[in-house]
Amino acid sequence: MFSNNSNFVQGVDTAFVLILGISIFFLILLTTIMIVFVIKYNKKRHSKAVQIKDSSTLEIVWTTIPLILVLVMFYFGWRGFLPMRQVPDDAMQVKAIGQMWKWTFVYPGNKQSDSLLLPINKAVKMNLFSKDVIHGFSIPDFRVKEDVVPGKNNYTWFIPGKFGNYDLYCSAYCGLSHSYMLALVRIVPEEEFNKWLASLPLKKADDNNEGFKILDKNGCFSCHSMDGRKIVGPSFKGLYGSTHEVITNGTTRKITVDDLYLETSVYDPDKDVVAGYPPGMMKSYKGLIKEKDMPKVIEYFKTLKAQ
Amino acid sequence: MNNNEHISFLEHQGKYKGIFAWIFATDHKRIAFLYMYAIAAFFLVGAILGLLMRFELIAPGETIIKPQTYNGLFTVHGIIMIFMVVIPGLSAVFGNFFLPILIGAKDVSFPKLNNFSWWLFMFGSALAIATQLLKSGSPDTGWTFYAPYSTTTGTSVILATTAAFILGFSSILTGLNFIVTVHRMRAPGMRFFNMPLFPWSIYATAWIQLLATPVVGITLIMLIAERLFGIGFFNPDLGGDPVLFQHLFWIYSHPAVYIMILPAMGVITEIIPTFCQKRVYGYKAIALSSLAIAGVGFLVWGHHMYTSGMSEQARWFFSLLTFIVAVPSAIKVFNWITTMYKGSIDLKPPFIFALAFIFLFMIGGLTGLILGSVATDIQVHDTSFIVAHFHYIIFGGMGFAFFAAIHYWLPKMYGKMYNFKIANISAVSLFIGFNLLYFPQFIIGIQGMPRRYFDYFPKFQWAQVISTIGGVILVSAVILMIYNLIMGVRKGAKASANPWNGTTLEWQIPSPPSLENFDSAPIVKENPYDYN
Numbered sequence: 001m002f003s004n005n006s007n008f009v010q011g012v013d014t015a016f017v018l019i020l021g022i023s024i025f026f027l028i029l030l031t032t033i034m035i036v037f038v039i040k041y042n043k044k045r046h047s048k049a050v051q052i053k054d055s056s057t058l059e060i061v062w063t064t065i066p067l068i069l070v071l072v073m074f075y076f077g078w079r080g081f082l083p084m085r086q087v088p089d090d091a092m093q094v095k096a097i098g099q100m101w102k103w104t105f106v107y108p109g110n111k112q113s114d115s116l117l118l119p120i121n122k123a124v125k126m127n128l129f130s131k132d133v134i135h136g137f138s139i140p141d142f143r144v145k146e147d148v149v150p151g152k153n154n155y156t157w158f159i160p161g162k163f164g165n166y167d168l169y170c171s172a173y174c175g176l177s178h179s180y181m182l183a184l185v186r187i188v189p190e191e192e193f194n195k196w197l198a199s200l201p202l203k204k205a206d207d208n209n210e211g212f213k214i215l216d217k218n219g220c221f222s223c224h225s226m227d228g229r230k231i232v233g234p235s236f237k238g239l240y241g242s243t244h245e246v247i248t249n250g251t252t253r254k255i256t257v258d259d260l261y262l263e264t265s266v267y268d269p270d271k272d273v274v275a276g277y278p279p280g281m282m283k284s285y286k287g288l289i290k291e292k293d294m295p296k297v298i299e300y301f302k303t304l305k306a307q
Numbered sequence: 308m309n310n311n312e313h314i315s316f317l318e319h320q321g322k323y324k325g326i327f328a329w330i331f332a333t334d335h336k337r338i339a340f341l342y343m344y345a346i347a348a349f350f351l352v353g354a355i356l357g358l359l360m361r362f363e364l365i366a367p368g369e370t371i372i373k374p375q376t377y378n379g380l381f382t383v384h385g386i387i388m389i390f391m392v393v394i395p396g397l398s399a400v401f402g403n404f405f406l407p408i409l410i411g412a413k414d415v416s417f418p419k420l421n422n423f424s425w426w427l428f429m430f431g432s433a434l435a436i437a438t439q440l441l442k443s444g445s446p447d448t449g450w451t452f453y454a455p456y457s458t459t460t461g462t463s464v465i466l467a468t469t470a471a472f473i474l475g476f477s478s479i480l481t482g483l484n485f486i487v488t489v490h491r492m493r494a495p496g497m498r499f500f501n502m503p504l505f506p507w508s509i510y511a512t513a514w515i516q517l518l519a520t521p522v523v524g525i526t527l528i529m530l531i532a533e534r535l536f537g538i539g540f541f542n543p544d545l546g547g548d549p550v551l552f553q554h555l556f557w558i559y560s561h562p563a564v565y566i567m568i569l570p571a572m573g574v575i576t577e578i579i580p581t582f583c584q585k586r587v588y589g590y591k592a593i594a595l596s597s598l599a600i601a602g603v604g605f606l607v608w609g610h611h612m613y614t615s616g617m618s619e620q621a622r623w624f625f626s627l628l629t630f631i632v633a634v635p636s637a638i639k640v641f642n643w644i645t646t647m648y649k650g651s652i653d654l655k656p657p658f659i660f661a662l663a664f665i666f667l668f669m670i671g672g673l674t675g676l677i678l679g680s681v682a683t684d685i686q687v688h689d690t691s692f693i694v695a696h697f698h699y700i701i702f703g704g705m706g707f708a709f710f711a712a713i714h715y716w717l718p719k720m721y722g723k724m725y726n727f728k729i730a731n732i733s734a735v736s737l738f739i740g741f742n743l744l745y746f747p748q749f750i751i752g753i754q755g756m757p758r759r760y761f762d763y764f765p766k767f768q769w770a771q772v773i774s775t776i777g778g779v780i781l782v783s784a785v786i787l788m789i790y791n792l793i794m795g796v797r798k799g800a801k802a803s804a805n806p807w808n809g810t811t812l813e814w815q816i817p818s819p820p821s822l823e824n825f826d827s828a829p830i831v832k833e834n835p836y837d838y839n
Binding site: 008011012015016019020023026027030031033034037038041042043046047048049050051052054058059062063066067070071073074076077078079080081082084085132133134136138140141143144145146147149150151152154167169170171172173174175176177178179180280281283284285286287288 | 373374375378443444447448449453455456459460461462542543544547548549550583584585586588589590591592614615616619622623626627630631633634637638640641644645647648649650651652653654662665666669670673674676677679680681682683684685686688689690753754755757758759760761762763764838839
């Protein structure tokens with residue numbers, strides 16, 4: 001009856017069908033009664049109302065029946081949820097790192113990837129880790145969702161049951177590019193997964209650079225690439241020392257990227273906008289990137305050479 | 308009573324003249340008008356912000372605004388609608404006007420405090436609107452201010468939370484005033500179980516306002532302290548706990564949902580017997596279910612946090628209590644419908660709005676069951692399903708009850724009547740627009756469309772287009788409705804003292820009422836809805 005995308009679909013969808021079924025039944029029943037009354041007892045046909053005494057029996061009946069029904073719903077909702085907290089011991093451990101506004105998945109052996117490739121029919125435990133604010137790890141097709149809370153060791157798990165591509169969303173609002181914090185989930189045969197895993201790069205060495213950490217924490221790399229690609233803003237690759245045309249107060253001028261220009265761009269991004277990019281895309285990071293940290297950031301920019 | 312001597316509160320000449328007779332008014336009826344005009348203006352601003360979001364979402368990608376603007380829009384839309392429209396809405400407008408009259412009182416217990424509450428409300432609202440004009444930009448946290456995003460973002464969060472804090476105080480003082488009024492100001496002979504049911508619902512609401520609002524006040528102060536002084540309550544970098552914020556926030560904000568909906572249920576309970584010409588069915592069950600909702604409503608906040616990483620025990624406990632709080636709401640619906648049985652039903656505009664309310668509230672309530680169940684909530688949490696659900700409860704519920712109330716009581720408040728035909732057209736188009744706008748969001752929510760998304764996959768576009776069309780119809784219908792009411796007040800026919808043949812005390816006095824409501828002592832009935 002239900003899809004086999006993951007091991008939770010059956011439990012969740014059973015509760016869905018049960019609650020929706022009872023709800024739709026009562027909605028139609030009560031609406032119909034209401035309409036019948038409005039027509040039948042319209043004052044044109046029924047000019048004198050009949051005053052009716054309250055009945056405790058009736059009150060007890062229509063308190064008890066809904067109470068029993070909601071307890072049944074509660075039970076099915078609980079039963080569908082419980083397996084989501086019972087992780088098998090042999091589950092593969094994958095760390096999902098959420099940060100403004102991208103996902104990174106770290107596999108056993110310190111291999112990392114931007115998309116989530118997983119072998120079919122194997123339990124995987126996702127250890128949810130946030131670098132900044134609360135994110136939400138959500139794969140609707142798998143009926144999986146858990147918040148990624150900084151400072152907490154939240155987790156979720158599942159067994160993918162069908163080959164294919166699925167969408168992973170950030171479900172908890174996390175700022176400017178929340179709606180672009182997506183990732184691809186691919187379910188593949190186990191051999192293909194092992195081959196892919198072996199080809200993955202190790203976690204980046206930049207992780208120990210202070211300037212990198214500050215930029216990473218503030219989500220700069222979601223809009224500015226480090227490899228020359230244009231995402232939302234200009235790439236950071238080879239930026240320091242290069243010359244650019246910028247628009248200042250409506251006039252175009254040529255500048256060389258130096259310490260002062262970088263600082264202005266961080267704190268007052270709309271002052272000098274690089275030609276070809278619309279203004280208003282970036283907010284000011286005043287107070288978020290501290291002035292005493294700027295030298296570290298600038299040092300890091302200097303390491304991003306054009307080659 | 309001699310009608311020749313009757314001077315309505317609108318004509319009464321007090322200490323102050325002109326505008327000062329209004330802004331310094333201590334008469335509960337004038338204060339109700341002050342709230343109503345302010346809230347109507349805020350509602351229109353909030354609705355326009357909502358419509359801007361709908362236009363942005365009509366197609367994937369950037370349509371008319373930038374992501375940062377969009378994030379500001381849904382935050383400010385939420386702050387305005389929740390704190391400045393829906394929470395004060397029914398209780399500050401119709402509670403102020405009709406609570407004293409329905410219990411046979413001259414005024415509320417503390418008339419000056421009542422005026423002060425309005426000033427606080429306006430001051431808080433002015434601050435909230437000022438957040439829009441600051442250089443740091445409008446707050447972009449969502450109206451829920453979740454930490455640590457709210458403690459680190461560069462936008463004007465401090466001002467917005469200060470505004471919410473002040474608005475909260477206005478709410479606390481109004482609640483206090485109403486509790487004391489119900490206890491101390493009832494007319495001689497009126498016991499609690501002789502009160503009409505709107506005062507019952509306002510009474511239950513007032514307790515929530517008094518007891519729950521301080522919690523959010525404290526929470527917002529903690530948030531401000533973290534931002535200003537770096538005290539680590541919520542941000543883990545400072546040693547805080549982000550989930551603590553959610554607990555504190557929802558301890559208030561879930562009961563706040565009942566602050567919104569209980570008075571709405573009260574309004575509907577007044578309207579149905581009048582237009583069925585029949586005593587309300589299950590008086591005691593309806594009165595006590597209001598108290599039950601207010602009581603159990605304090606214990607269900609955790610259902611907003613099933614995915615926050617709470618323990619399994621907390622999840623099942625909150626789920627169970629959430630299902631139990633659904634029962635008293637169901638009891639009310641059964642009693643309303645039974646009141647219609649063998650009535651003599653007059654399909655006038657207030658009753659049409661009340662019918663729309665029952666239908667929309669049922670959809671809102673029943674979809675709430677999906678959210679109360681842990682397994683299904685995991686699927687729809689933080690999706691457009693939630694957005695649809697709470698708009699069905701808050702707008703379909705509280706909003707339609709407000710529209711029902713204004714059509715019901717406008718002849719009493721102004722002594723004038725509006726055009727029924729236009730009122731019916733606006734009611735039907737509101738109903739159609741509303742369902743077109745919000746129903747499709749349930750479907751794509753189940754399919755996984757997250758909320759607060761500036762951009763989305765093309766597979767969700769069909770629903771967004773229908774919603775935007777619904778939004779345009781809805782806003783047009785609101786404008787038509789307001790136009791009709793204004794024309795009614797300005798040029799409408801004179802309304803009699805009891806145009807609907809109601810039984811409660813407000814219909815025994817002239818329209819509009821005099822300064823102290825009752826020129827002679829009110830006659831209290833054993834059952835306020837007695838038609839014999």
